[in-house]
Amino acid sequence: MSTEYDLRTPPPRSATDPRPDPVLALMARVTPFLLRQSARRKRREPVPVDRSLRLVVTEVRHEAEDVVSLRFAAADGGPLPGWHPGAHLDLDLPSGRRRQYSLCGDPTDLTTYRIAVRRIEKGDGGSREIHEQLSAGAELRAHGPRNAFAYAPGGACLFIAGGIGITPILPMVQAAAAMGADWRLVYTGRSRATLPFLDEIDAIETAGGAPARVTVRTDDADGVPTPDLLLAGAGPGTSVYFCGPPPLIAALRDAFPATGATGLHFERFSAAPVVDGTPFEIRLGPDGPVLPVPADRSALSVLAEQRPETGYSCRQGFCGTCRLPVLTGEVAHAGSVAARRSDTNMLICVSRSATSGGRITLDV
Ligand code: FES
The missing domain is CATH 3.40.50.80 (Nucleotide-binding domain of ferredoxin-NADP reductase (FNR) module)
Structure with a gap:
């Protein structure tokens, strides 16, 4: 035979001592508090860390045919966040484009960052903008550094x-x-x-x-x-x-x-080719234009052609920069969990319509 006790009513110490058992009485008091804390922790959404920086260009140098390097310092003159080999910065260019560049300076120098950019004449315009519009003194916003290509010493x-x-x-x-x-x-x-x-x-x-x-x-x-x-x-x-x-x-x-x-x-350093894609359509807002996305292109590349200010960074589905809200349509999600996919949004660099010829309405 067993006796069941409600934890809110602790059992007596013994058959002859009616006072509540002290250990169980303590548990009765703290358990509801611990359960509430645990439920709160589960409900809490991860809070994105804002790692945006104001940078100023301190030097632009010709490094090779069609390649310049740029050095940046913090606009407020303070130290820059540290980084490890393989890290990159997301730069917000004057046009609104966001582009990703690997850091190629000295990680122990927290007064400057260095990147290098090859001019791509038939690219999406980001490299041309850097070559043509950025000079010493220009200010811009950056995000990071982040590292998706870490070097692990040893061997x-x-x-x-x-x-x-x-x-x-x-x-x-x-x-x-x-x-x-x-x-x-x-x-x-x-x-x-x-x-x-x-x-x-x-x-x-x-x-x-x-x-x-x-x-x-x-x-x-x-x-x-x-x-x-x-x-x-x-x-x-x-x-x-x-x-x-x-x-x-x-x-x-x-x-x-x-x-x-x-x-x-x-x-x-450029998007992976689309393999085994099927064509679909994106509509830009409930009443906006419909753009066809061919089998061998991403929704991002089609949208960025129309709207050069479209934000993106890795183009590989791991950074989350290109994520857009979805109003209608069924999405075949691709990309990493770290980029926080959900049914109500879409990583447009790698995700496509779940059906060939389907239409996805984006909230843009
Ligand atoms: S650009 Fe990084 S996830 Fe799409």
């Missing part, structure tokens, strides 16, 4: 950079060299004239006094490299870090398993 490293993809790789190489790690860098591009920071890379290699760790391969002198050539020497125990154009990422991912290397870490 041998093979760094591979394709052209402007050197920007996140350079601080990693500097960190690896400073720690005396076993590292190599393969730096590839069309020609030496197009490759920024060759002098800084030479200086790192020379300072180490070690056998040649850097291989510069250019298409004009060496031909277009194969993935096997780029991955040569990456065996068990080696981590590979790569930043470059999407076709090269795809080729390296295919070739990587045969190397037996420990891990392939990569970052794209």
